[in-house]
Amino acid sequence: MSPICPHCGSSQIRTARLHAHDGVRHILLDTPLRCRDCRHHFWKFNPVKPVLLLLAVGVLVGITAWLALEQPVVTPTAQTDSSLPHARAAAGDADAQLKLGLRYAEGDGVIQNQKEAAKWFELAARQGKTDAQYHYGLALLKGRGVVQDYRAAFSWIEKAAQRGHAKAQFDLGELYRYGTGTAADKPRAYLWFNLAASQGVEAAAKARDSLVWQLKPEQLAAMQEEARRMSLSTAAAPPTPSPPEASPPLSVTP
Known part of the structure; x- marks a missing residue:
């Protein structure tokens, strides 16, 4: 209508x-x-x-x-101290110490604290944990949570590199290349870049190739032979490292 x-x-x-x-x-x-x-x-x-x-x-x-x-259930990332491996770490568990150091370094479940991270990295490093040796060396190199100490940083990064840690090998090459914490030594830099590159570190391959034309043929041959020997070595990991004199151990309160 x-x-x-x-x-x-x-x-x-x-x-x-x-x-x-x-x-x-x-x-x-x-x-x-x-x-x-x-x-x-x-x-x-x-x-x-x-x-x-x-x-x-x-x-x-x-x-x-x-x-x-459809939304997935999100579990809160913030965790209480009771859920972290404090007890095991304070009791001397190197794996727990490394894990705790990484959490404090990244702010994973805790408030980010580089000083705490460095403390736990050092304790695990002194027990021979390769990853902890590398992370503690980086903390010393960059002055994160500790007083910057190039010589001690070189010592710890070298320990991790000698145990086959690819990133430590690359960083050790950089330290040799620029004379940080040690005397500059381009042949040794080439050696460690070569080892890191063999483990897939792309930046190490570029750094290695940039040094080729700066070395004498006999230096290249010697470093390539040493790299080949080290990469094929099946020797056991070195014993627990002694701490550098420049970095006294940190005390831990359970």
Whole structure:
């Protein structure tokens, strides 16, 4: 049935425009109309709009519920001290000491604390943990949580490199290359870059190749032979290293 103008009774009705000031109820439930004869503006209830509104709300609720169900359960990363390996680390467990040092260094479950990280790295390093030797050497090299000490850093990184730690081998090459913590020695730098490159360290391969033209043929031959011998060596890992004199052991309070 065609709408009739309530003002003049005319059936010459057209749909009018919506305006922001029309109100939420009219916009959601009614259709705006205007009489062509008297220009009267009025509203007529539109039974389709409530149905569409309910459908839209239902779809929105369904999508929200689906997204909520699809989200994985996130376990909080923050952990209490009781969940960390403090007890085992304080009791002398080198693996726990290394793990605790890494957590403090990265802020994994604890407030980041480079001083605590260096303390646990040192304790594990003194028990012969290769990764800890490398990380403690880096802490000394960069002065993270400890007083910067190039000579001690060189000593610890060298220990890790001698045990086959690829990153330590690359860093040891850098120390030899620039004379940091030791006398500059480009042939030795080439040696350690070569060993690190053989383990897939791309930066080491580039550094090694950049030194080729700076060495004499006999130096290259000697360092390549030594690298080959070291890479093929099946000797057991060296004994637990003694601490450098420049870095006295840290005390640990359980």
